Amino acid sequence: MILVGELALWVALLMAAWCATVSFAGGKLARADLVASGERAAYATGALVLTASIGLWTAILTHDFSLKYVASFTSSNLPTVYLIAAFWGGQAGSLLFWTLILSAFTAVAVFTNRDRNRVLMPYVTGTLGVLLLFFLATLCFASSPYERLDWIPAEGRGMNPQLQNPGMAIHPPNLYFGFVATHIPFAFVIAALITRRLDSEWLAAVRRWALLSWLFLTVGIVLGMWWAYVELGWGGYWAWDPVENSSLLPWLTQTAFLHSVMIQEKRGMLRKWNVTLVAATFLLAILGTFITRSGVIASVHSFATSDIGRWFLVFLVAATAITAWLVTTRLRDLGAKAHLESMVSREAAFLYNNVALVGIAFSVLWGTLFPILSEAVKGEKITVGQPFFNAVNIPLGLFLLALTGIGPLIAWRRASIANLKRQFAVPVASGVAAGGLLLALGMRDGYALVAYVLAAFVTGTIVQEFTRGARARRSMYGERLPSALVRLVARNRRRYGGYIVHAGIVMMFGAFAGNAFRGVHGDVRLGPGEAFATTDPYGRAWTFTNQGISEFEALNRRVAGVTLATTIDGAAGPILSSEKRQHVDSRGNPTFEPSTEVGIHTTAKQDVYVVLAGIIGDNVASLSITFNPLVVWVWIGGALMALGGLIVMWPPTEARRAQSGYIAVLRPEHAAS
Amino acid sequence: MTARTKFLVGFLLVADTAGYLMASSIRDTGMYYFTPTELAAKVSTDPGFRDVGVKVGARVVPGSIVRDAAGREVKFVATDGARMLPVVYRGIAPDTFTDSADVIVEGRLDAAGTFQATVLLAKCASRFEAAPDDKYRDTPGYKAATAKRTT
Numbered sequence: 135m136i137l138v139g140e141l142a143l144w145v146a147l148l149m150a151a152w153c154a155t156v157s158f159a160g161g162k163l164a165r166a167d168l169v170a171s172g173e174r175a176a177y178a179t180g181a182l183v184l185t186a187s188i189g190l191w192t193a194i195l196t197h198d199f200s201l202k203y204v205a206s207f208t209s210s211n212l213p214t215v216y217l218i219a220a221f222w223g224g225q226a227g228s229l230l231f232w233t234l235i236l237s238a239f240t241a242v243a244v245f246t247n248r249d250r251n252r253v254l255m256p257y258v259t260g261t262l263g264v265l266l267l268f269f270l271a272t273l274c275f276a277s278s279p280y281e282r283l284d285w286i287p288a289e290g291r292g293m294n295p296q297l298q299n300p301g302m303a304i305h306p307p308n309l310y311f312g313f314v315a316t317h318i319p320f321a322f323v324i325a326a327l328i329t330r331r332l333d334s335e336w337l338a339a340v341r342r343w344a345l346l347s348w349l350f351l352t353v354g355i356v357l358g359m360w361w362a363y364v365e366l367g368w369g370g371y372w373a374w375d376p377v378e379n380s381s382l383l384p385w386l387t388q389t390a391f392l393h394s395v396m397i398q399e400k401r402g403m404l405r406k407w408n409v410t411l412v413a414a415t416f417l418l419a420i421l422g423t424f425i426t427r428s429g430v431i432a433s434v435h436s437f438a439t440s441d442i443g444r445w446f447l448v449f450l451v452a453a454t455a456i457t458a459w460l461v462t463t464r465l466r467d468l469g470a471k472a473h474l475e476s477m478v479s480r481e482a483a484f485l486y487n488n489v490a491l492v493g494i495a496f497s498v499l500w501g502t503l504f505p506i507l508s509e510a511v512k513g514e515k516i517t518v519g520q521p522f523f524n525a526v527n528i529p530l531g532l533f534l535l536a537l538t539g540i541g542p543l544i545a546w547r548r549a550s551i552a553n554l555k556r557q558f559a560v561p562v563a564s565g566v567a568a569g570g571l572l573l574a575l576g577m578r579d580g581y582a583l584v585a586y587v588l589a590a591f592v593t594g595t596i597v598q599e600f601t602r603g604a605r606a607r608r609s610m611y612g613e614r615l616p617s618a619l620v621r622l623v624a625r626n627r628r629r630y631g632g633y634i635v636h637a638g639i640v641m642m643f644g645a646f647a648g649n650a651f652r653g654v655h656g657d658v659r660l661g662p663g664e665a666f667a668t669t670d671p672y673g674r675a676w677t678f679t680n681q682g683i684s685e686f687e688a689l690n691r692r693v694a695g696v697t698l699a700t701t702i703d704g705a706a707g708p709i710l711s712s713e714k715r716q717h718v719d720s721r722g723n724p725t726f727e728p729s730t731e732v733g734i735h736t737t738a739k740q741d742v743y744v745v746l747a748g749i750i751g752d753n754v755a756s757l758s759i760t761f762n763p764l765v766v767w768v769w770i771g772g773a774l775m776a777l778g779g780l781i782v783m784w785p786p787t788e789a790r791r792a793q794s795g796y797i798a799v800l801r802p803e804h805a806a807s
Numbered sequence: 808m809t810a811r812t813k814f815l816v817g818f819l820l821v822a823d824t825a826g827y828l829m830a831s832s833i834r835d836t837g838m839y840y841f842t843p844t845e846l847a848a849k850v851s852t853d854p855g856f857r858d859v860g861v862k863v864g865a866r867v868v869p870g871s872i873v874r875d876a877a878g879r880e881v882k883f884v885a886t887d888g889a890r891m892l893p894v895v896y897r898g899i900a901p902d903t904f905t906d907s908a909d910v911i912v913e914g915r916l917d918a919a920g921t922f923q924a925t926v927l928l929a930k931c932a933s934r935f936e937a938a939p940d941d942k943y944r945d946t947p948g949y950k951a952a953t954a955k956r957t958t
Contacts, residue, residue, distance in 0.1 A: 366901060474810040482814060489818055493825050500829060505840055515840035517862055518833055525832035526825055533821070657879065729902045747899045748878025756877035758899060
């Protein structure tokens with residue numbers, strides 16, 4: 135099977151080349167037989183890549199340590215679930231995984247469009263064939279998971295214990311799905327540009343893919359944050375590391391696209407912009423891969439420096455040049471069909487939403503690439519860190535949060551004064567009330583206050599939209615409120631799913647703002663029975679008492695743990711424990727450096743976060759204790775965003791009905807008129 | 808003024824604010840990034856450079872890590888292959904910090920030539936692919952495998 139897999143990889147390379155060639159030729163010459171051959175080649179490439187992947191999985195599961203990849207990332211005592219995950223744990227395997235997803239998505243895109251978009255499809259298939267060809271060539275010539283060692287080790291190096299966490303087993307695949315799903319809209323944009331069919335046809339075809347990519351990126355990014363928080367023990371979830379940034383960049387432009395696409399559908403505006411956003415999202419996904427794998431930018435996440443960076447750089451430059459050439463030669467076909475009529479309109483709110491999102495993306499890109507840019511200009515590498523990203527992105531983020539509340543309230547084209555009064559009264563009042571309350575409670579942090587006022591404003595907007603919609607249904611169909619709410623969402627998935635995403639965003643911003651009030655006690659030393667007393671950000675008195683240190687052996691690790699009893703304002707609080715673990719291999723030899731299990735007590739108000747830094751002598755625990763306000767809302771907000779995204783994506787099952795009241799679902803066919 | 812012009816004015820306002828914030832924070836918080844060799848060269852030509860906070864990217868020399876029992880301080884030697892740089896970091900080292908890990912340290916060089924680090928980032932070991940050969944040669948597994956081959 136392993137040999138078959140290796141062979142399949144090479145045949146897939148040829149098949150992808152065939153797919154690209156005949157698809158483009160078939161489109162250009164209008165030859166249906168060539169187009170059909172190209173589509174069959176796309177399916178065949180998918181089957182071959184799947185075979186190659188099964189081959190690698192077989193090698194990993196049967197512990198064939200003659201493969202360098204298997205020996206580098208697995209060992210014979212690794213639990214099966216992590217053996218499966220080891221497939222994407224390293225450079226070569228993750229590239230194969232990327233190719234596997236791409237070939238599967240390609241097959242799905244070709245299949246679902248077998249009776250649709252027939253003019254675009256040859257070029258879509260061809261473009262996807264070229265992308266597959268690139269990844270397969272990289273796999274075959276630069277970074278093969280099937281590379282063999284010239285000797286066979288009896289045991290592999292095993293998987294890093296930090297990766298032995300369920301979050302880590304699913305975080306990378308989610309991001310890969312998200313990154314790869316950007317390839318399909320890109321292929322449609324290229325096809326639309328080549329054929330000059332730049333109306334709403336391609337938009338309709340890619341919206342769902344863009345949403346899918348957004349959904350996976352969201353889940354992937356939030357899981358990564360969660361993993362960093364519970365596993366790495368530094369108490370935070372985002373460090374503005376280049377690799378984290380490179381997952382955020384396509385997310386930002388994808389989010390911008392999902393908003394601006396509505397303006398094109400509804401008003402025929404922003405046509406160049408939407409093409410640019412789709413292409414930029416794809417290029418940023420590739421750039422992220424380049425950053426992760428080339429070693430040009432020092433990152434704590436990057437893969438080992440390798441030649442593969444050069445492959446990605448050449449590909450990136452070529453793809454950017456081709457896209458830019460196609461867009462500039464087709465500018466006349468991309469003219470707007472309408473213009474902005476008023477600054478007080480939903481279009482304007484959406485435009486500024488795009489300005490903010492792309493502004494954030496630009497600053498993140500700038501900060502990430504600054505070492506390279508400064509070296510090119512001044513000959514010195516200068517790096518920027520958290521202060522830079524906070525300085526720019528907090529104001530832009532708050533601007534964006536405000537627009538999240540304004541956008542849904544304001545009318546298309548031109549809002550009237552009456553419209554503004556009717557729409558803004560409740561949300562603005564809730565924002566002002568929240569601000570007054572927090573000031574009275576003694577909150578004095580400027581950015582945090584602004585964030586909570588805006589969060590209350592946006593919450594007011596969302597609640598108002600739901601209640602008005604549900605009431606309209608109640609009076610129209612005589613439904614009871616709960617069922618009216620459910621039907622409201624079910625019948626207007628895109629709109630109300632979007633609001634649910636917004637609700638998730640509000641929670642996240644609220645949680646981010648809570649960081650202003652972190653309570654950090656970095657160096658606490660407690661002998662047995664000793665207690666540490668402190669006050670949390672809400673003004674409650676806590677004590678932490680060392681209940682003793684225990685040492686024991688578990689399945690594949692030796693563990694030293696400390697247990698802390700707590701009191702809150704004198705009453706008994708949660709028991710917290712933190713561990714230092716030394717993983718061992720099947721012979722009991724230590725593998726890797728010791729790792730830390732963080733003790734976290736989560737409530738709606740805050741997380742108490744305890745890290746055992748070390749043990750002094752026999753029994754003095756050296757600890758770091760942190761109060762992290764509102765962290766749980768990052769995860770709840772993330773889950774809500776994913777839920778909202780799913781609702782928006784869910785395919786419609788019922789026949790369209792007349793919409794009630796002012797609620798209108800905007801469909802592409804209206805946009806063209 | 809048309810709506811488009813008004814939008815553009817607003818856009819420029821946002822862009823200028825963002826641009827100003829970016830430029831000023833780079834000026835105030837940007838840090839030089841050096842390899843140990845570059846840092847040594849810079850300090851020898853400009854001794855005043857010791858007081859400037861810098862970042863250094865290097866690899867941990869295997870076996871050089873000395874941790875204090877409390878887990879509050881680590882000493883190690885970092886290298887770029889050409890020059891050795893002794894480093895002292897006060898704080899809790901991340902779990903990813905190991906022998907041969909690629910690290911980024913932030914801090915300043917003291918008069919004795921030791922780098923006093925206030926921030927220590929270690930490359931996520933998951934992705935750290937050393938050539939397996941050199942690691943394996945010391946493991947019992949490798950010895951067993953080679954023993955079998957020779958008999």
